[in-house]
Amino acid sequence: MLHLTECPRDAMQGWPTFIPTADKISYLNALLRVGFDTLDFGSFVSPKAIPQLADTTEVLAGLDVSQSKTQLLAIVANLRGAETAAQHPQIRFIGFPLSVSETFQQRNTNKSIVQALDDVARMQELCARTGQEQVVYLSMGFGNPYGDAWGPAVLGEFTQKLDVLGVGIVALSDTIGASTPATIAPAFRELTAAYPHIRFGAHLHTTPTTWREKIQAAYDAGCHHFDGALGGYGGCPMAADELTGNMPTERLLDFAAEVGAAPELNREALKEAMAWNQRIFAGH
Structure with a gap:
Protein backbone atom coordinates (compact mmCIF):
# COMPACT_ATOMS: atom_id res chain seq x y z
CA MET A 1 0.00 0.00 0.00
CA LEU A 2 1.17 3.52 -0.77
CA HIS A 3 1.45 5.74 2.28
CA LEU A 4 0.62 9.35 1.52
CA THR A 5 1.53 12.63 3.14
CA GLU A 6 -0.72 15.41 1.89
CA CYS A 7 1.17 18.73 1.81
CA PRO A 8 -1.16 21.74 1.78
CA ARG A 9 1.58 23.66 3.59
CA ASP A 10 3.80 23.24 0.56
CA ALA A 11 0.97 24.35 -1.70
CA MET A 12 0.15 27.43 0.39
CA GLN A 13 3.54 28.71 1.50
CA GLY A 14 4.44 30.60 -1.66
CA TRP A 15 0.92 31.60 -2.70
CA PRO A 16 0.98 35.28 -3.74
CA THR A 17 -2.18 36.41 -1.93
CA PHE A 18 -2.83 35.67 1.75
CA ILE A 19 -5.24 32.79 2.24
CA PRO A 20 -7.65 33.72 5.06
CA THR A 21 -7.10 31.74 8.24
CA ALA A 22 -10.70 30.50 8.26
CA ASP A 23 -10.30 29.13 4.73
CA LYS A 24 -7.10 27.33 5.71
CA ILE A 25 -8.85 25.75 8.69
CA SER A 26 -11.82 24.63 6.58
CA TYR A 27 -9.55 23.16 3.91
CA LEU A 28 -7.31 21.37 6.39
CA ASN A 29 -10.28 19.95 8.30
CA ALA A 30 -11.65 18.64 5.00
CA LEU A 31 -8.30 16.96 4.34
CA LEU A 32 -8.27 15.45 7.84
CA ARG A 33 -11.53 13.68 7.00
CA VAL A 34 -10.03 12.04 3.90
CA GLY A 35 -7.76 9.65 5.80
CA PHE A 36 -4.26 10.42 4.55
CA ASP A 37 -1.47 8.98 6.68
CA THR A 38 0.01 12.40 7.42
CA LEU A 39 -1.00 16.03 6.89
CA ASP A 40 1.81 18.55 6.41
CA PHE A 41 -0.39 21.38 7.64
CA GLY A 42 1.86 24.35 8.47
CA SER A 43 5.24 25.61 9.56
CA PHE A 44 6.74 27.41 12.52
CA VAL A 45 9.12 29.73 10.71
CA SER A 46 9.74 33.45 10.63
CA PRO A 47 6.68 35.28 9.27
CA LYS A 48 9.13 37.53 7.44
CA ALA A 49 10.38 34.51 5.50
CA ILE A 50 7.00 32.83 4.93
CA PRO A 51 4.24 35.39 5.63
CA GLN A 52 1.58 33.07 4.24
CA LEU A 53 2.01 30.74 7.24
CA ALA A 54 2.29 33.33 9.99
CA ASP A 55 -1.06 32.07 11.32
CA THR A 56 0.00 28.43 11.83
CA THR A 57 -0.66 28.48 15.60
CA GLU A 58 -4.13 29.89 15.04
CA VAL A 59 -4.79 27.39 12.28
CA LEU A 60 -3.68 24.51 14.49
CA ALA A 61 -6.13 25.59 17.18
CA GLY A 62 -8.96 25.26 14.66
CA LEU A 63 -8.16 21.73 13.49
CA ASP A 64 -10.36 18.84 14.53
CA VAL A 65 -8.01 15.91 14.93
CA SER A 66 -10.18 13.96 17.36
CA GLN A 67 -11.98 11.91 14.70
CA SER A 68 -9.10 11.61 12.22
CA LYS A 69 -6.52 8.85 11.83
CA THR A 70 -4.28 11.37 10.05
CA GLN A 71 -1.20 12.53 11.94
CA LEU A 72 -0.02 16.13 11.80
CA LEU A 73 3.38 17.28 10.57
CA ALA A 74 4.81 20.79 10.94
CA ILE A 75 7.89 22.13 9.17
CA VAL A 76 10.52 24.14 11.04
CA ALA A 77 13.69 25.91 9.95
CA ASN A 78 15.59 25.90 13.25
CA LEU A 79 15.59 24.73 16.85
CA ARG A 80 13.40 27.62 17.97
CA GLY A 81 10.69 26.54 15.54
CA ALA A 82 11.01 22.95 16.72
CA GLU A 83 10.61 24.04 20.33
CA THR A 84 7.41 25.85 19.37
CA ALA A 85 6.08 22.80 17.52
CA ALA A 86 6.99 20.57 20.45
CA GLN A 87 4.62 22.54 22.67
CA HIS A 88 1.68 21.13 20.71
CA PRO A 89 1.22 17.41 21.47
CA GLN A 90 -1.26 16.99 18.62
CA ILE A 91 1.69 17.43 16.22
CA ARG A 92 3.22 13.99 15.65
CA PHE A 93 6.05 14.88 13.27
CA ILE A 94 8.49 17.79 13.13
CA GLY A 95 10.02 18.21 9.69
CA PHE A 96 13.34 19.89 8.94
CA PRO A 97 14.82 20.65 5.49
CA LEU A 98 18.48 19.66 5.41
CA SER A 99 20.01 20.46 2.06
CA VAL A 100 22.81 18.51 0.45
CA SER A 101 23.65 21.83 -1.24
CA GLU A 102 25.62 24.24 0.94
CA THR A 103 24.38 27.16 -1.14
CA PHE A 104 20.74 26.24 -0.71
CA GLN A 105 21.10 25.49 3.00
CA GLN A 106 22.32 29.05 3.50
CA ARG A 107 19.57 30.41 1.26
CA ASN A 108 16.81 28.37 2.88
CA THR A 109 17.71 28.58 6.60
CA ASN A 110 20.60 31.06 6.82
CA LYS A 111 22.85 28.33 8.20
CA SER A 112 25.67 26.15 6.98
CA ILE A 113 25.20 22.41 6.63
CA VAL A 114 27.35 21.88 9.73
CA GLN A 115 25.15 24.26 11.72
CA ALA A 116 22.02 22.62 10.33
CA LEU A 117 23.23 19.18 11.38
CA ASP A 118 23.77 20.54 14.88
CA ASP A 119 20.14 21.68 14.84
CA VAL A 120 19.08 18.20 13.68
CA ALA A 121 20.92 16.65 16.64
CA ARG A 122 19.27 19.03 19.10
CA MET A 123 15.85 18.49 17.53
CA GLN A 124 16.32 14.74 17.75
CA GLU A 125 17.00 15.11 21.47
CA LEU A 126 13.92 17.32 21.79
CA CYS A 127 11.72 14.76 20.03
CA ALA A 128 13.06 12.03 22.31
CA ARG A 129 11.82 14.04 25.28
CA THR A 130 8.40 14.87 23.82
CA GLY A 131 7.60 11.58 22.09
CA GLN A 132 7.41 13.22 18.68
CA GLU A 133 9.39 12.18 15.60
CA GLN A 134 11.68 14.17 13.39
CA VAL A 135 11.41 13.94 9.62
CA VAL A 136 14.50 15.16 7.75
CA TYR A 137 14.05 16.23 4.15
CA LEU A 138 17.25 15.93 2.12
CA SER A 139 16.52 18.83 -0.18
CA MET A 140 18.20 19.41 -3.55
CA GLY A 141 18.71 15.64 -3.44
CA PHE A 142 18.46 15.22 -7.21
CA GLY A 143 20.36 18.25 -8.45
CA ASN A 144 20.81 21.96 -7.88
CA PRO A 145 21.55 25.02 -10.00
CA TYR A 146 24.58 26.06 -7.94
CA GLY A 147 27.15 23.46 -8.98
CA ASP A 148 27.17 21.79 -5.55
CA ALA A 149 27.76 18.04 -5.36
CA TRP A 150 24.73 15.72 -5.33
CA GLY A 151 23.80 12.15 -6.19
CA PRO A 152 23.33 8.77 -4.45
CA ALA A 153 26.78 8.90 -2.85
CA VAL A 154 26.13 12.34 -1.37
CA LEU A 155 22.68 11.27 -0.16
CA GLY A 156 24.34 8.24 1.39
CA GLU A 157 26.85 10.38 3.27
CA PHE A 158 24.08 12.55 4.68
CA THR A 159 21.94 9.54 5.58
CA GLN A 160 24.85 7.99 7.47
CA LYS A 161 25.15 11.16 9.56
CA LEU A 162 21.40 11.14 10.22
CA ASP A 163 21.46 7.47 11.15
CA VAL A 164 24.13 8.14 13.77
CA LEU A 165 21.86 10.80 15.26
CA PHE A 188 16.21 4.79 -3.32
CA ARG A 189 17.54 1.36 -4.28
CA GLU A 190 20.89 1.93 -2.58
CA LEU A 191 19.58 3.68 0.52
CA THR A 192 16.69 1.33 1.25
CA ALA A 193 19.12 -1.60 1.04
CA ALA A 194 21.79 0.05 3.19
CA TYR A 195 19.41 1.41 5.85
CA PRO A 196 16.43 -0.95 6.12
CA HIS A 197 15.55 0.47 9.55
CA ILE A 198 15.03 3.99 8.15
CA ARG A 199 11.73 4.91 6.51
CA PHE A 200 12.49 6.65 3.23
CA GLY A 201 9.95 8.88 1.55
CA ALA A 202 9.82 10.69 -1.79
CA HIS A 203 9.07 14.40 -1.94
CA LEU A 204 9.17 14.94 -5.69
CA HIS A 205 8.32 18.02 -7.72
CA THR A 206 7.24 17.48 -11.28
CA THR A 207 5.86 18.84 -14.51
CA PRO A 208 2.48 17.64 -15.79
CA THR A 209 4.13 15.15 -18.16
CA THR A 210 6.77 13.53 -15.94
CA TRP A 211 4.81 12.48 -12.84
CA ARG A 212 4.31 8.81 -13.74
CA GLU A 213 7.92 7.98 -14.55
CA LYS A 214 9.07 9.58 -11.30
CA ILE A 215 6.59 7.72 -9.12
CA GLN A 216 7.30 4.45 -10.93
CA ALA A 217 11.06 4.79 -10.48
CA ALA A 218 10.79 5.44 -6.74
CA TYR A 219 8.20 2.72 -6.20
CA ASP A 220 10.15 0.08 -8.11
CA ALA A 221 13.25 1.00 -6.09
CA GLY A 222 11.50 0.27 -2.80
CA CYS A 223 9.86 3.57 -1.79
CA HIS A 224 6.26 3.30 -0.63
CA HIS A 225 5.92 6.67 1.15
CA PHE A 226 5.14 9.67 -1.03
CA ASP A 227 4.38 13.35 -0.51
CA GLY A 228 1.78 15.02 -2.70
CA ALA A 229 -0.44 18.07 -2.92
CA LEU A 230 -3.89 18.14 -4.43
CA GLY A 231 -3.81 19.89 -7.77
CA GLY A 232 -0.01 19.88 -7.82
CA TYR A 233 0.06 23.41 -6.46
CA GLY A 234 3.04 24.92 -4.72
CA GLY A 235 6.73 24.34 -4.32
CA CYS A 236 9.61 25.87 -2.43
CA PRO A 237 9.62 29.69 -2.57
CA MET A 238 13.30 29.73 -1.66
CA ALA A 239 14.34 27.61 -4.63
CA ALA A 240 13.63 29.63 -7.76
CA ASP A 241 11.36 32.19 -9.31
CA GLU A 242 9.70 29.75 -11.71
CA LEU A 243 8.67 26.54 -10.03
CA THR A 244 7.61 23.13 -11.12
CA GLY A 245 4.69 22.00 -9.00
CA ASN A 246 4.32 19.49 -6.21
CA MET A 247 3.51 15.90 -7.11
CA PRO A 248 -0.29 15.92 -7.63
CA THR A 249 -1.98 13.68 -5.09
CA GLU A 250 -4.53 12.68 -7.74
CA ARG A 251 -1.73 11.17 -9.82
CA LEU A 252 -0.34 9.30 -6.82
CA LEU A 253 -3.79 7.83 -6.25
CA ASP A 254 -4.08 6.87 -9.92
CA PHE A 255 -0.74 5.08 -9.76
CA ALA A 256 -1.59 3.37 -6.47
CA ALA A 257 -4.82 2.01 -7.97
CA GLU A 258 -2.99 0.72 -11.04
CA VAL A 259 -0.44 -1.25 -9.00
CA GLY A 260 -2.94 -2.52 -6.44
CA ALA A 261 -1.56 -0.39 -3.61
CA ALA A 262 -4.40 2.10 -3.11
CA PRO A 263 -4.80 3.45 0.44
CA GLU A 264 -8.19 3.36 2.12
CA LEU A 265 -9.57 6.87 1.83
CA ASN A 266 -12.96 8.49 2.32
CA ARG A 267 -13.78 9.33 -1.29
CA GLU A 268 -16.65 11.66 -0.42
CA ALA A 269 -14.37 13.61 1.90
CA LEU A 270 -11.78 13.70 -0.89
CA LYS A 271 -14.34 15.33 -3.21
CA GLU A 272 -15.08 17.93 -0.53
CA ALA A 273 -11.37 18.59 -0.08
CA MET A 274 -10.92 18.96 -3.84
CA ALA A 275 -13.73 21.52 -3.89
CA TRP A 276 -11.97 23.52 -1.18
CA ASN A 277 -8.69 23.15 -3.07
CA GLN A 278 -10.23 24.67 -6.20
CA ARG A 279 -11.92 27.41 -4.21
CA ILE A 280 -8.63 28.46 -2.64
CA PHE A 281 -6.19 28.02 -5.50
CA ALA A 282 -7.99 27.92 -8.83
CA GLY A 283 -10.12 30.92 -7.93
CA HIS A 284 -7.10 33.21 -7.54
Whole structure:
Protein backbone atom coordinates (compact mmCIF):
# COMPACT_ATOMS: atom_id res chain seq x y z
CA MET A 1 0.00 0.00 0.00
CA LEU A 2 1.17 3.52 -0.77
CA HIS A 3 1.45 5.74 2.28
CA LEU A 4 0.62 9.35 1.52
CA THR A 5 1.53 12.63 3.14
CA GLU A 6 -0.72 15.41 1.89
CA CYS A 7 1.17 18.73 1.81
CA PRO A 8 -1.16 21.74 1.78
CA ARG A 9 1.58 23.66 3.59
CA ASP A 10 3.80 23.24 0.56
CA ALA A 11 0.97 24.35 -1.70
CA MET A 12 0.15 27.43 0.39
CA GLN A 13 3.54 28.71 1.50
CA GLY A 14 4.44 30.60 -1.66
CA TRP A 15 0.92 31.60 -2.70
CA PRO A 16 0.98 35.28 -3.74
CA THR A 17 -2.18 36.41 -1.93
CA PHE A 18 -2.83 35.67 1.75
CA ILE A 19 -5.24 32.79 2.24
CA PRO A 20 -7.65 33.72 5.06
CA THR A 21 -7.10 31.74 8.24
CA ALA A 22 -10.70 30.50 8.26
CA ASP A 23 -10.30 29.13 4.73
CA LYS A 24 -7.10 27.33 5.71
CA ILE A 25 -8.85 25.75 8.69
CA SER A 26 -11.82 24.63 6.58
CA TYR A 27 -9.55 23.16 3.91
CA LEU A 28 -7.31 21.37 6.39
CA ASN A 29 -10.28 19.95 8.30
CA ALA A 30 -11.65 18.64 5.00
CA LEU A 31 -8.30 16.96 4.34
CA LEU A 32 -8.27 15.45 7.84
CA ARG A 33 -11.53 13.68 7.00
CA VAL A 34 -10.03 12.04 3.90
CA GLY A 35 -7.76 9.65 5.80
CA PHE A 36 -4.26 10.42 4.55
CA ASP A 37 -1.47 8.98 6.68
CA THR A 38 0.01 12.40 7.42
CA LEU A 39 -1.00 16.03 6.89
CA ASP A 40 1.81 18.55 6.41
CA PHE A 41 -0.39 21.38 7.64
CA GLY A 42 1.86 24.35 8.47
CA SER A 43 5.24 25.61 9.56
CA PHE A 44 6.74 27.41 12.52
CA VAL A 45 9.12 29.73 10.71
CA SER A 46 9.74 33.45 10.63
CA PRO A 47 6.68 35.28 9.27
CA LYS A 48 9.13 37.53 7.44
CA ALA A 49 10.38 34.51 5.50
CA ILE A 50 7.00 32.83 4.93
CA PRO A 51 4.24 35.39 5.63
CA GLN A 52 1.58 33.07 4.24
CA LEU A 53 2.01 30.74 7.24
CA ALA A 54 2.29 33.33 9.99
CA ASP A 55 -1.06 32.07 11.32
CA THR A 56 0.00 28.43 11.83
CA THR A 57 -0.66 28.48 15.60
CA GLU A 58 -4.13 29.89 15.04
CA VAL A 59 -4.79 27.39 12.28
CA LEU A 60 -3.68 24.51 14.49
CA ALA A 61 -6.13 25.59 17.18
CA GLY A 62 -8.96 25.26 14.66
CA LEU A 63 -8.16 21.73 13.49
CA ASP A 64 -10.36 18.84 14.53
CA VAL A 65 -8.01 15.91 14.93
CA SER A 66 -10.18 13.96 17.36
CA GLN A 67 -11.98 11.91 14.70
CA SER A 68 -9.10 11.61 12.22
CA LYS A 69 -6.52 8.85 11.83
CA THR A 70 -4.28 11.37 10.05
CA GLN A 71 -1.20 12.53 11.94
CA LEU A 72 -0.02 16.13 11.80
CA LEU A 73 3.38 17.28 10.57
CA ALA A 74 4.81 20.79 10.94
CA ILE A 75 7.89 22.13 9.17
CA VAL A 76 10.52 24.14 11.04
CA ALA A 77 13.69 25.91 9.95
CA ASN A 78 15.59 25.90 13.25
CA LEU A 79 15.59 24.73 16.85
CA ARG A 80 13.40 27.62 17.97
CA GLY A 81 10.69 26.54 15.54
CA ALA A 82 11.01 22.95 16.72
CA GLU A 83 10.61 24.04 20.33
CA THR A 84 7.41 25.85 19.37
CA ALA A 85 6.08 22.80 17.52
CA ALA A 86 6.99 20.57 20.45
CA GLN A 87 4.62 22.54 22.67
CA HIS A 88 1.68 21.13 20.71
CA PRO A 89 1.22 17.41 21.47
CA GLN A 90 -1.26 16.99 18.62
CA ILE A 91 1.69 17.43 16.22
CA ARG A 92 3.22 13.99 15.65
CA PHE A 93 6.05 14.88 13.27
CA ILE A 94 8.49 17.79 13.13
CA GLY A 95 10.02 18.21 9.69
CA PHE A 96 13.34 19.89 8.94
CA PRO A 97 14.82 20.65 5.49
CA LEU A 98 18.48 19.66 5.41
CA SER A 99 20.01 20.46 2.06
CA VAL A 100 22.81 18.51 0.45
CA SER A 101 23.65 21.83 -1.24
CA GLU A 102 25.62 24.24 0.94
CA THR A 103 24.38 27.16 -1.14
CA PHE A 104 20.74 26.24 -0.71
CA GLN A 105 21.10 25.49 3.00
CA GLN A 106 22.32 29.05 3.50
CA ARG A 107 19.57 30.41 1.26
CA ASN A 108 16.81 28.37 2.88
CA THR A 109 17.71 28.58 6.60
CA ASN A 110 20.60 31.06 6.82
CA LYS A 111 22.85 28.33 8.20
CA SER A 112 25.67 26.15 6.98
CA ILE A 113 25.20 22.41 6.63
CA VAL A 114 27.35 21.88 9.73
CA GLN A 115 25.15 24.26 11.72
CA ALA A 116 22.02 22.62 10.33
CA LEU A 117 23.23 19.18 11.38
CA ASP A 118 23.77 20.54 14.88
CA ASP A 119 20.14 21.68 14.84
CA VAL A 120 19.08 18.20 13.68
CA ALA A 121 20.92 16.65 16.64
CA ARG A 122 19.27 19.03 19.10
CA MET A 123 15.85 18.49 17.53
CA GLN A 124 16.32 14.74 17.75
CA GLU A 125 17.00 15.11 21.47
CA LEU A 126 13.92 17.32 21.79
CA CYS A 127 11.72 14.76 20.03
CA ALA A 128 13.06 12.03 22.31
CA ARG A 129 11.82 14.04 25.28
CA THR A 130 8.40 14.87 23.82
CA GLY A 131 7.60 11.58 22.09
CA GLN A 132 7.41 13.22 18.68
CA GLU A 133 9.39 12.18 15.60
CA GLN A 134 11.68 14.17 13.39
CA VAL A 135 11.41 13.94 9.62
CA VAL A 136 14.50 15.16 7.75
CA TYR A 137 14.05 16.23 4.15
CA LEU A 138 17.25 15.93 2.12
CA SER A 139 16.52 18.83 -0.18
CA MET A 140 18.20 19.41 -3.55
CA GLY A 141 18.71 15.64 -3.44
CA PHE A 142 18.46 15.22 -7.21
CA GLY A 143 20.36 18.25 -8.45
CA ASN A 144 20.81 21.96 -7.88
CA PRO A 145 21.55 25.02 -10.00
CA TYR A 146 24.58 26.06 -7.94
CA GLY A 147 27.15 23.46 -8.98
CA ASP A 148 27.17 21.79 -5.55
CA ALA A 149 27.76 18.04 -5.36
CA TRP A 150 24.73 15.72 -5.33
CA GLY A 151 23.80 12.15 -6.19
CA PRO A 152 23.33 8.77 -4.45
CA ALA A 153 26.78 8.90 -2.85
CA VAL A 154 26.13 12.34 -1.37
CA LEU A 155 22.68 11.27 -0.16
CA GLY A 156 24.34 8.24 1.39
CA GLU A 157 26.85 10.38 3.27
CA PHE A 158 24.08 12.55 4.68
CA THR A 159 21.94 9.54 5.58
CA GLN A 160 24.85 7.99 7.47
CA LYS A 161 25.15 11.16 9.56
CA LEU A 162 21.40 11.14 10.22
CA ASP A 163 21.46 7.47 11.15
CA VAL A 164 24.13 8.14 13.77
CA LEU A 165 21.86 10.80 15.26
CA GLY A 166 18.96 8.36 15.41
CA VAL A 167 16.78 9.95 12.73
CA GLY A 168 14.33 7.30 11.55
CA ILE A 169 12.47 9.07 8.73
CA VAL A 170 14.24 10.58 5.73
CA ALA A 171 12.53 12.09 2.69
CA LEU A 172 14.59 12.43 -0.47
CA SER A 173 13.46 15.75 -1.89
CA ASP A 174 13.51 17.09 -5.41
CA THR A 175 13.33 20.78 -4.65
CA ILE A 176 13.45 22.08 -8.21
CA GLY A 177 11.93 19.25 -10.23
CA ALA A 178 15.28 18.11 -11.61
CA SER A 179 14.85 14.42 -10.84
CA THR A 180 14.60 11.73 -13.50
CA PRO A 181 14.10 7.98 -13.25
CA ALA A 182 17.84 7.61 -13.82
CA THR A 183 18.60 9.59 -10.66
CA ILE A 184 15.60 8.54 -8.55
CA ALA A 185 15.96 4.77 -8.86
CA PRO A 186 19.60 4.35 -7.74
CA ALA A 187 19.16 6.68 -4.78
CA PHE A 188 16.21 4.79 -3.32
CA ARG A 189 17.54 1.36 -4.28
CA GLU A 190 20.89 1.93 -2.58
CA LEU A 191 19.58 3.68 0.52
CA THR A 192 16.69 1.33 1.25
CA ALA A 193 19.12 -1.60 1.04
CA ALA A 194 21.79 0.05 3.19
CA TYR A 195 19.41 1.41 5.85
CA PRO A 196 16.43 -0.95 6.12
CA HIS A 197 15.55 0.47 9.55
CA ILE A 198 15.03 3.99 8.15
CA ARG A 199 11.73 4.91 6.51
CA PHE A 200 12.49 6.65 3.23
CA GLY A 201 9.95 8.88 1.55
CA ALA A 202 9.82 10.69 -1.79
CA HIS A 203 9.07 14.40 -1.94
CA LEU A 204 9.17 14.94 -5.69
CA HIS A 205 8.32 18.02 -7.72
CA THR A 206 7.24 17.48 -11.28
CA THR A 207 5.86 18.84 -14.51
CA PRO A 208 2.48 17.64 -15.79
CA THR A 209 4.13 15.15 -18.16
CA THR A 210 6.77 13.53 -15.94
CA TRP A 211 4.81 12.48 -12.84
CA ARG A 212 4.31 8.81 -13.74
CA GLU A 213 7.92 7.98 -14.55
CA LYS A 214 9.07 9.58 -11.30
CA ILE A 215 6.59 7.72 -9.12
CA GLN A 216 7.30 4.45 -10.93
CA ALA A 217 11.06 4.79 -10.48
CA ALA A 218 10.79 5.44 -6.74
CA TYR A 219 8.20 2.72 -6.20
CA ASP A 220 10.15 0.08 -8.11
CA ALA A 221 13.25 1.00 -6.09
CA GLY A 222 11.50 0.27 -2.80
CA CYS A 223 9.86 3.57 -1.79
CA HIS A 224 6.26 3.30 -0.63
CA HIS A 225 5.92 6.67 1.15
CA PHE A 226 5.14 9.67 -1.03
CA ASP A 227 4.38 13.35 -0.51
CA GLY A 228 1.78 15.02 -2.70
CA ALA A 229 -0.44 18.07 -2.92
CA LEU A 230 -3.89 18.14 -4.43
CA GLY A 231 -3.81 19.89 -7.77
CA GLY A 232 -0.01 19.88 -7.82
CA TYR A 233 0.06 23.41 -6.46
CA GLY A 234 3.04 24.92 -4.72
CA GLY A 235 6.73 24.34 -4.32
CA CYS A 236 9.61 25.87 -2.43
CA PRO A 237 9.62 29.69 -2.57
CA MET A 238 13.30 29.73 -1.66
CA ALA A 239 14.34 27.61 -4.63
CA ALA A 240 13.63 29.63 -7.76
CA ASP A 241 11.36 32.19 -9.31
CA GLU A 242 9.70 29.75 -11.71
CA LEU A 243 8.67 26.54 -10.03
CA THR A 244 7.61 23.13 -11.12
CA GLY A 245 4.69 22.00 -9.00
CA ASN A 246 4.32 19.49 -6.21
CA MET A 247 3.51 15.90 -7.11
CA PRO A 248 -0.29 15.92 -7.63
CA THR A 249 -1.98 13.68 -5.09
CA GLU A 250 -4.53 12.68 -7.74
CA ARG A 251 -1.73 11.17 -9.82
CA LEU A 252 -0.34 9.30 -6.82
CA LEU A 253 -3.79 7.83 -6.25
CA ASP A 254 -4.08 6.87 -9.92
CA PHE A 255 -0.74 5.08 -9.76
CA ALA A 256 -1.59 3.37 -6.47
CA ALA A 257 -4.82 2.01 -7.97
CA GLU A 258 -2.99 0.72 -11.04
CA VAL A 259 -0.44 -1.25 -9.00
CA GLY A 260 -2.94 -2.52 -6.44
CA ALA A 261 -1.56 -0.39 -3.61
CA ALA A 262 -4.40 2.10 -3.11
CA PRO A 263 -4.80 3.45 0.44
CA GLU A 264 -8.19 3.36 2.12
CA LEU A 265 -9.57 6.87 1.83
CA ASN A 266 -12.96 8.49 2.32
CA ARG A 267 -13.78 9.33 -1.29
CA GLU A 268 -16.65 11.66 -0.42
CA ALA A 269 -14.37 13.61 1.90
CA LEU A 270 -11.78 13.70 -0.89
CA LYS A 271 -14.34 15.33 -3.21
CA GLU A 272 -15.08 17.93 -0.53
CA ALA A 273 -11.37 18.59 -0.08
CA MET A 274 -10.92 18.96 -3.84
CA ALA A 275 -13.73 21.52 -3.89
CA TRP A 276 -11.97 23.52 -1.18
CA ASN A 277 -8.69 23.15 -3.07
CA GLN A 278 -10.23 24.67 -6.20
CA ARG A 279 -11.92 27.41 -4.21
CA ILE A 280 -8.63 28.46 -2.64
CA PHE A 281 -6.19 28.02 -5.50
CA ALA A 282 -7.99 27.92 -8.83
CA GLY A 283 -10.12 30.92 -7.93
CA HIS A 284 -7.10 33.21 -7.54
